[in-house]
Amino acid sequence: MSLKAVGKFVSQKWFVGLIGLIALSLMIWLVGPLIAVAGHEPLKSETSRFLVLLGLMFIWGVVNIRQQKKEKKEEDESIQSLLEVNAQEDEESAAEIDLLKGRIDQAIQVLNKSGKRGKQSIYKLPWYVLIGPPGTGKTTALANSGLEFPLSDSLGQDPLSGIGGTRHCDWWFTNKAVLIDTAGRYTTQDSHSEKDSKAWLGFLGLLKKYRTKRPINGAIVAVSLVSLMSQTRTERGMHARAIKARIQELKNQLGMQFPIYIVFTKADLIAGFNEYFADLEDEERDQLLGFMFPESCDDEKGVISLFNKEFHHMLESLDKRMNKRLEQETDLDKRALIFEFPKQLRMLQANADEFLGDIFAKNAFEESTMIRGVFVVSSVQEGMPIDRVMNETSSGLGLSQLSLKTSSKESVSYFIRSLFEDIIFKEQYLGSVNRHHQKQNRWVKHGALALSLTSVAAFGAIWFQSFQWNQQLIDESDSRIAEIDSQVKRIDFNFEDNLIESLALLDKVMQLPMGYAGYYEDVDGIKKFGLYQGDKIGQPAKAAYHQALKGYFSKLLESALIEEMNENQAHREYLYETLKTYLMLFNTERFDLVHVESWFELYFEKNFPGEFNEEKRASLMQHTKNLLLNDDIGLYVNHDAVRDARNVLTQLPLAERAYQRMKLQFIKSHVPSFRLTDVLGSQSLSQFERKSGKPLSAGVPGFYTFNGFHSIFQMQISRTVKNLMEDNWVYGDNINIHTVDHDLAVKGVRERYYRDYIYEWESLINDISLKATPSLELSLIQSRILSSSERPIESFLKAVQKEVSLTKVSLSQNEKVAAEVATKAADVALHNKKNAIGRFMPTENTNLAISLPGKEVERAFEGIVKIEQQDFELINQSLVGLREYLADLSSSGNNQKLAYKSILDGTVTEDVARSLKRTNAILPSPFNRWLVGLSHESTRLAEKGSQVHLNQIWKSQVVKAYERSIKGRYPFSPAAKREVNLKDFKRFFGYGGTLDSFFTDYLEPFVDTSGRNWRFEKEIGVSQETLVVFQRAEKIRQTFFESDNSVKIDFGLRPKYLDQHISKFKLELGSQKLVYSHGPERTQSLSWPSSSSETRIIFIPPNSSREISHTYEGQWGLYKMLDQSLKARPETRKDNIVMIDLKGNKVQLELIPTSTINPFWSNDMERFSCPQTL
Known part of the structure; x- marks a missing residue:
């Protein structure tokens, strides 16, 4: 028996069911005795098990017999109905239908005699539909396909009357499939369209009715290459649309998707085909000529867009083979045909691409088609081949055409058999099932399947679950132990040096089956049927985990505590908590699990921060909790580390330790911080700023507010000091902390608290200031806001007054503070809440002031505390006066002039400034600076307006x-x-x-x-x-200028020297003259300006009529002459001796002013200039 036969045998349903029955029987026989139901064991005896097996065999036999009868009946009814309905649809072809019916009956009888039913029966074979226009050679292709027809001996090779054409449907029964050859008129429906359409749709209805699940396994579309060569584009388009319509009807009527194979027939009518493939043997002719498409393609046109590419590859393979054929062929005409054959196909490529594109191109309104491939075949070699290449070449060049002959050889088929057997039949399950049938039978199938599975699962689970689960438990335990063992040998199991890998390894030890983490511990009764191994596996797994915690992980925790103590000696409160946590590990009486876990949780968050380390922190914390649950954690006290920490802690006074503890514990509490944003509205806030650049929302912590003082500090100070005094075990037995006076320590805490309280409030007050207003408009806006009904300065001062007035609290305020503390006590971890609140509860329902601690703070802010309401009214009046003054400046059409007049008059500005200065004396620093600033700002604005004017x-x-x-x-x-x-x-x-x-x-x-x-x-x-x-x-x-506002300068000139070669010197200033001829030195009185607008000097040599002269033009000629002399002799400015040098002729004159103000040598006019702005 061949392997193929064995495979077919073991894949039959009855054989698979038999194997299942045998397996089930073995389970019942072997595992049945282990099953107990409510203490009763029904399958313990061999007799009971034997009876159960007999019952199962009987049920299996009955089911198989019924199934076979049902299949035979359905098959007979299907074939009979097809014959009867076809006869009714076409009464004119009754004779042919009778012949077809007789042949079908004969085929059924032959099948019955041969015993070929079941898998190889007609109903169980895949069915394929062949469609295509008339004359495409569908029937001929089947007849010459080389397929095996098991009925050929009794039925004949042809299903009906031969190969002359199919009138209705031909049924071809091969040993692997049923091929339904439909009439070409069903495809084109171009003669009797209504009749053909009804017949076609009726045929589809029969397929859907009698093969409900999968009516067909695929469709084969036959297209004649002759049609592609000879038909016009319009005719090809009509055939393409007809084929497309039939494919859509197949999909819509049958409700399924199926593969489609394009077969180009009559390839032998392409010139050169017979000659090109004449050398092929039988097996070579059975091969494929064509190509397959992928199931999907990214191109928007679908897989059909790949046609040209694949067709080109096919032509390339033909071109490669052509040289061999040309060498083999000696006949020149045949060589020519062989050479031209690939070109003949290439000339068909465009028509074929267009034709297939019309059929299979993607459409947004239609479901895509599953086209699988395109193939070229030849069934018989009849007719005259067509040579398109020679036709076009001859017509273009005027040559005579090569005469073609019909093939004289016996006809053989080319490229058909492998197409069916290796491609089409092997993809019989590629198509989908009928969607309607699938939906209709889904619940039935699911119900039957669920019932079957439930039955099998119920028995199988009971019989096998215990064994399988326990075996799986053992296998997994062994596997994990082996994995852990290999990792222990490979890595250094040391948490201090190799944390990540060691932590991962410890996780695996914890997660051992039945171990500490509880994996597989939730075991039901079935799993414990006599084979339960959980206890044997779990005990050593838990012991191994505990040993790893004590031997390795505990060292990590100890190292963390000691390292934190060594590195944080400057942070004594944290050092104290760390030391306390460390000592708790060795003192069962003092051990506080929540305290220790909290410390390690904070430590892991600090050292392994961020979301990235979240899993690591969770793992570390889980192991820490598991270790702390054990009495013995495998550690010993490090006395050196403890001693060093205690030495640091005892250096700090008790009061300082208590205060630092309170500060760390309550700096972030339920008491809200004081923020200016909670006191003033957004409009008022817009006029303030922080000098430091901090936002106004940043304020004083709630711990340093009135509520913080009374609800936290007052209630916690004594308790904190007391708790520290009681924690003497942390400081060591040699430290007698009880010798410290409690009240003295409390006093020290208060002093430190008041110091920081004052600092916080002074820092805030000194940091807040009014914004500068660079313009009149902004100043007016600021004055309006400051004098508005909200009164921001007053509101801020009153808020500060409340927060620093710690010594006086009204009774109603007492009650409010007590109630607030009572409701939020959990936030500050208060102990004995009733006593803590009761300290401030009044004995009588009065509104008397109660003197409380906090005078130190009040003294520091005495200037603020003593401000009364009348002072606030005076402040507001000053601000209102400033607002009205600025409003007058702003509303005036010429506010600059008004500003100047206000300064000139000195009334309005002085009144405003005086009022602001008066209120300035009331306010303490820095609030007084605000009003001084406002006064200066108003004056500045007036000055600026005056300046502009x-x-x-x-x-x-x-x-x-x-x-x-x-x-x-x-x-x-x-x-x-x-x-x-x-x-x-x-x-x-x-x-x-x-x-x-x-x-x-x-x-x-x-x-x-x-x-x-x-x-x-x-x-x-x-x-x-x-x-x-x-x-x-x-x-x-x-x-x-003279007193009468006239311009006049009187002066005198006295000659001092004249060159000897000059007999006379003259100076003419308008009508005024000075004449000198080496005589006595006499002073000549002159004045400027003169009637004439020029100044002239003249040198007269002796015995010469030619004068040497120079004229200084303009009203300022005298000054021009003097300036020239000053440049030649700078000493003139000191001794008033004027040296005149004209072309080498020199004279010296003494300038004698008549006034104490010398009008000649001053540089006031040269230095004078008018600036553009004052």
Whole structure:
């Protein structure tokens, strides 16, 4: 017997059921005695087990017999119904149907005689439908496929009347499948469309009715290559649409998806086909010529988009074989045909791609089609081949065509058999089942399956579960122990040096089956039927875990405690808690499990932070808890570490330790922090800021507030000191802490608390300030907010008063504090709550003030505490006055002018400033600085407004005149060519002139001119340097102007020297003349300016009529001459000797001023300039 036959035999249903029956029988026979139900063992005796086995065999036999009868009946009914219905659909073909019915009956009889039923019966074989236009060669392809037809001896090779065409449906029964060859008219439906459509749909209905689960296993679409070559594009499109419609009807009517195979027939009618493949043997002709598609493709057109690529690969393989054929063939005509054959196929590629694209291209409105491949076949070699290559070449070049002949050889099939047997039949299960049938029978199948599985599971679980579970338990235990053993040998099991791997290894020891973690401990009764091994496995697993904890993990905990004690000696409170935790491990009387676990939990969070280490922390904590549950943790006291820690702790006074403990414990409590944001609204808060840059929401911790003082500090101070005194075992037996006075320690704690209390509040108060207001608008907004109904300054002061007034609490406040502490006691871990609250409970229902501790804080803030309501009213009045003043400035159309007048009058600004200064004396620092700042700010705004007003006038009156007639002109710019007109000079600098009028009208009331340097007696927004301009202008005025406001300077000139080669020297100043001829030195009185607008000097040599002269043009000619002389002889400024040198001719003149103010050598005019702004 062959392997294939053996495989078919063992895969039959009855054989599989028999194997299951034998296995079930063995289980019943072997495991049955172990089953007990309520103490009764029904399968203990061999007789009872034998009867159960007989019953099972009987049931199995009955089920198989019924199944076979049912299958035979369904098969007979299916075939009979097909024949009868087909006859009814086409009465005109009754004779043919009778012939078909006779042949089918004969085939059934032959099958019955041969005994080939079951798997090989007609009903059980896969069914395939062949569709395609008429004349495509579907029937011929089947007849010449080389497939085995088991009925051929009795039925004949042809199913009906031959190969002349199929009228209805031909049924081909092979040994591997049933092939239904449909008439071509069913596909095209182009002659009697209504009749053909009804026949086609009726045929589909029969398939769906009698093969409900999977009506067909696939569809084969036959297309003639001749049609692709000869038909027009329109005709090809009509056939493509018809085929597409039939495929959609198959899918819709049968309710399933199925594979589709495209078979291009009549390849022998392509010129060169017969010649190209003439050398193939029988087995080579059974091979494939074509290609397969993948089941899916990413291209939006679907797998059909791969046609051109795969067709090209096929042509490449033909091209590779062509050289061999050309070498073999000697006939020139055949060689030509062989050479052209791949080109013939290539010319069909475009038509084939278009044709298949019309059928199988993806459509958003249709379900995609499962096209599996495209294949080329030839059934018989009949007819005249078509040579498209030569036709086109000949017509294009005008050559005669090569005459083609029909094949004279016996017809053989090409590339068909392997297509069916190796491709199509092997994919018989690729298609889906009928969706309607699947949905209809789902519950039935599931119910039957569930019932079967439940029955088998019930017996199988009872018989095998105990054995299997216990065996699995043993195997897993052995496997894990071996794994742990190998890891112990491989790694250093040391938590201090190799934490990660050691921790993972300890986790595995804890998770041993039936071990400490409890894995597999939840065992039901079935698992314990006589084979339970949990106790034997669990005991050593737990012992191994305990040993690992004591021998290895405990060292990690001890190392952590000692390391923390050594590294945190500066943090004494943490050192104390660490030492206390360490000592608890060795003192069962003092041991507090919650305390120790809390310490280690905090330690793991500090050393292994973050979400990344969450699992590690959980594992460490779990092992820690498991270790602490044991009485013996395998550790010994490290006396050196304990001694060092105690030495550090005893250096700190008890009061300091108690205070630090309270601070750490209660700095974050239920008592809320004091925040300015809780006192003031958002509008008021917008006017304040912190100098340090901290947010206003940052405040004073609740521990240092009124509520914190009374509800925490007062209630906890004595208890904290007492607890520390009682913890003398932590400090060591040699430390007698009871000798310390309790009250003295409490006093020391209070002093430290008051010190920090005062510091916290001073830091907050000194850090808060009002925001600067750089503009009038912002100042007005600030004054409105500060004087609003919320009164932010008053609210802040009252809030501070409440928090620092610790010595007086009303009765109602007492009750409130006591109730708050009672409801939130859990947050501060209070002990004996009733006594703690009772200390502050009043004995009588009065509203008397109760004197409490806290005077030290009140004394520190005495200036704030003593402020009364009348003081707040005075503050508010000052702020209202400031607001009204700023509002007047803002509402005025010319607020700068109003600001100037307010400073000039000195009424409004002084009243506001005086009021703010008066309230300033009431407030302590730094609140008084706020009001001083507001006073300065109001004055600054007035000064700024005044400055703007004065600058507007200054620019329009003074600067404009200065730039027009003075700036850049001589003598104010010595190098300038243009000079200042004396009228402009008088108009600008004279008494009552531009500068003098501006000073008199706007600045003089505020300026003290009595000193050497002028100064402002009151700030008006003008800089002190501005007065230098007016002071220089005053000196110019005194120098050049007479009391009648005329410009006049009287002076004298006395000749001192004249060159010998010059007989006479003349100086003409207008009509005024000075003449010198080496005579006595006489003083000539002169005045400036003169009637003429020029100054002239003349040198006259002896006995010569030619004069040497130079004229200094302009009204300032005299000054130009003197400036030139000063440049030549700088000493002139000191001795007033004027040296005139004209072309080597020199004269010296002594300049004699008539006034104490020398009008000639001063640089006031050169240094004078008008700034753009004051």
